[in-house]
Amino acid sequence: MIFLQHFKELLINNPKIALAFDEFKPWIKEFCEKRAKTDSDAGEFYRNAISNFMHGAFRCIEKTEVMTSYDNLRLRTANIDDYDFIDIAERDKDSTDWVGNWPLGLRIEKFGDNNFFQAIVETDEKYSVGFIDFRDMLHDTQVELKRIVITEKGKGYGKKAMYLSQKFAFEVLNKEKLYLGTKDENLRAQHVYHSTGFTLVNPEHISSFHILKKDYFKMIENIKQ
Numbered sequence: 001m002i003f004l005q006h007f008k009e010l011l012i013n014n015p016k017i018a019l020a021f022d023e024f025k026p027w028i029k030e031f032c033e034k035r036a037k038t039d040s041d042a043g044e045f046y047r048n049a050i051s052n053f054m055h056g057a058f059r060c061i062e063k064t065e066v067m068t069s070y071d072n073l074r075l076r077t078a079n080i081d082d083y084d085f086i087d088i089a090e091r092d093k094d095s096t097d098w099v100g101n102w103p104l105g106l107r108i109e110k111f112g113d114n115n116f117f118q119a120i121v122e123t124d125e126k127y128s129v130g131f132i133d134f135r136d137m138l139h140d141t142q143v144e145l146k147r148i149v150i151t152e153k154g155k156g157y158g159k160k161a162m163y164l165s166q167k168f169a170f171e172v173l174n175k176e177k178l179y180l181g182t183k184d185e186n187l188r189a190q191h192v193y194h195s196t197g198f199t200l201v202n203p204e205h206i207s208s209f210h211i212l213k214k215d216y217f218k219m220i221e222n223i224k225q
Helices: 002-013 015-035 039-059 081-093 104-111 155-174 186-194 213-224
Strands: 067-069 073-077 117-123 128-135 142-151 177-179 200-201 205-210
Touching: 002 015, 015 104, 039 104, 067 155, 073 128, 073 155, 081 104, 081 128, 081 142, 104 205, 117 155, 128 155, 128 186, 142 155, 142 205, 155 177, 155 186, 177 213, 186 205
Parallel strands: 142 177
Antiparallel strands: 067 073, 073 117, 117 128, 128 142, 177 205, 200 205
């Protein structure tokens, strides 16, 4: 009851989050009903999503924290102040074919999902150049690079962001594997994955990649030399 009261107070003090919550509830209800096999499952999915949103509402207003850095870029936690940047990045003509556009309510819900992690890629001068979403955070040995968008093209930020994601997975989270998937037609992204140490999970399927911790450290050692 105390948590619920604090949540209500947060909504009063944050109209942007309150509006996102009002829009999120019917949207996620319909989503759960379409995806669930039974009404019972739909109800459980809905309750979990609402719980995630409530917890995410508090987390999304927290101060950001730098997680790791590589060259002139760094990876930091995202918060609600980054949403406008993320929204514009998702809608960019170079991104719309490869990533969806998430409403603020879903972003807030993901802040409350312990299996999900939202990060901003920025320069040392704190200028945002992209974002990365990680999933499977609760797995003991692996993590997924779920979504990545780099807004500044032609500056090498894409490759550096991939190294940042690897450094985060292996040196910060201490995972054994980082994996990702892409569309078969996204040849530009596939080139970046190949050039930063990722290999195909199955050579017959060009859309699934991974890199292991041992291979990451070998690659980093070669780069230093």
